Amino acid sequence: MTRSTQWIHAWLLLLPAAVLLALFTHYPTLANFWHSFFSTPKGARPAVFVGLDNYRNLVDDPVFWTALVNNLWYALGTIPVSIVLAIAMAVWVNDRLPGRGFLRLAFFTPTVLPMIAVANIWLFFFTPEYGLLEQLTGLMGFHSHNWLGSKATALPALMVVTVWKEAGFFMIFYLAALQSMSPHLAEAAAIEGASRWHYFRRVTLPLLMPTTLFVLVNAVINAFRLVDHIVVMTRGGPDNSTTLLLYYVYEIGFRFWDSAYAAALTMVLLVLLALVALAQFYFLDRRVHYR
C-alpha cells in the first residue's frame, strides 16, 4: 500500500466520527461564540449585531453572579467530601470487612440510578413534616424545617444529594487503583514497622494521587454539567439560591427563549471548562493519559 492510499484510508475511517463531532461539538462551540455578539431574533425582527451588549448585560445581571458563586460553592462543597468518602469506601470494600458485598452494593447503587430518579427520591426524603428526614429530626425534638424551601439550607441539601450519588462512582476508580497496588509494598512497610494509618498516609495516599487527579477533573466537569436534580427539586429557588450556571442557561434559553443571552452565559461555562482542561494539561501526568 502506498503512503497516500494509507492516508486516504485513515481519513475515510475517521470521516463519519469527524463529521458528527464537527457538527455537534466544534461547530456549536464556535457558533455559540458568534451568536453571543448578536441580539435574539424576535418574530419578524432578525438578529442584529450588538457587539458586547450581551456580555455587558451579563456583568450587570445579579442572577448571573449568584449562579456563578453558587456553582463555585457547589463544586467546593461536593468535590472534597465525595473524594474523601470515596477513598474511605474503597479502602473498606477492599479490606474484606464483614458484609463487603452489601457495602459495595450500597455505595455503588446510587451511581447507576438516573439523577432524575435520585432527585425524586430525595425530594420525598426532604419533604417538610412528612419526609423521613423531618420524622428523624422530629424524634430528636428539633423543630420542623423546610430544607429545600429556605435559602440557607437549599444548596447544602442539593450538595448532599450530589455527594450521595457521586461518591460511589469515584469509589470504583479508587478500588481499581488499590487492587493494582503491589502487596510487596505493604510487606516492606510492615517490616519497617509502619502502622496501618502511617502506611495509608505515606504509601497508599501518594500512590492514589493520579487517580485523585483523574477523579478531580471528572468531578469538576460534573459540577458544571449536571443540573437534572435542580430541575426536579428546586427549579433554582428559593430566590435563586440554588441556580447553577447550566441551569441558568437552560432557564434563559428555554423558558425565556432569549438565545443570545443564553449564548453569552454558555461562553462563561465554556471558558470555565477550558480552564479545567488547561489545568489538567499542566498537572496531570501526560504520559499516562495521552500516550
Added chain:
Amino acid sequence: MSAVVSVYEPRGLGRALETLAAWTLGLLWVLPLAYAVWTAFHPAEFSTRFVPTAPLTLANFVNAWNAAPFARYFVNTVVLVTMVLAAQLVLVTLAAYAFARYRFPGQDVLFALVLVQLMIMPDVLIVENYRTMTVLGIKDTILSIGLPYMASAFGIFLLRQTFKQVPKELDEAARVEGCTALQTLWKVYVPLARPTYLAYALVSVSYHWNNFLWPLIITESVESRPVTVGLQVFASTDQGIDWSIITAATLLTTGPLLVAFLLFQRQFVQSFMRAGIK
C-alpha cells in the same frame, strides 16, 4: 480481587471500629432508597408509618402505570439507547482504528480535536444544538436526542488505547493472509477488544438511559420522550403530591436498569473500573 490477605487488613479493635464505620455509612447510603421502596410497596396511609405488619401492595405501581404512557416511554428509551450504542460502536471502532494503526498528516491535530469533546460535552451546548436540530427539521424525534452523542470522544480514546495493545504481528499475519484493512479490523482487533466493548457498552447504556436535560429540551411529545423526561412530566404535573405513586413511578422507570445492575453487579463494577483506567 486478589486472594492474598494484606498485612494491613485491620485487626482487633481497629477492625471492629472500621466495620462499624463502614456499616454506618452503608446503611446511611441505602436509607433513602429503602424509604422509597417502603413507600412504593405500601398503601398511602403507611407511606410514613413504619409498622412491620403494614400490608404490601402493588396498587401504586398499577396506578402509576395507568396514569401515564410509561410503556411508550420505555419503548422510546430502549430505541434511543440501542440506536446510540449501535452508532457509537461503528463510528468509534473506525476512528479508533485510524488513530491506533495509521500514520497520516493532521493526526495529532485531529486527535486533539476529538479530545475537546471530553471537556465540552454536548450537555453544555444545548442552545446551539437546539438551533441545529431546528434547522435540520428533526426536533422532537428520538434521533435528535441521540445524534449529538454518537461520535463519542470517550469511546474513541478508550478503544484506541485497547487497539494499540494488539500485537503488530497479528495485524501483519492477517495482511499476509490477504485480509484488507477492514477485514483485519473485524477479525483481529474487534474480537480482542471485547472486554473494552462490554465496558463501554455498559457505561453508554447507563448514561443514555439516565440522560435528562437534553431530552427534556428537544422532545415535546409522548412519541419521542424517554422515561426520564416522562417521569418528570408525570411527577411535576399529573400527580400533585401523591408520594406513593411518584415513588412507585420512580422505581418503575429505574427498575430495568436496577435489575440488570443487580444481576450483573460484578461486570458493572469491573466495566466502570476498566473505563476509568486509561
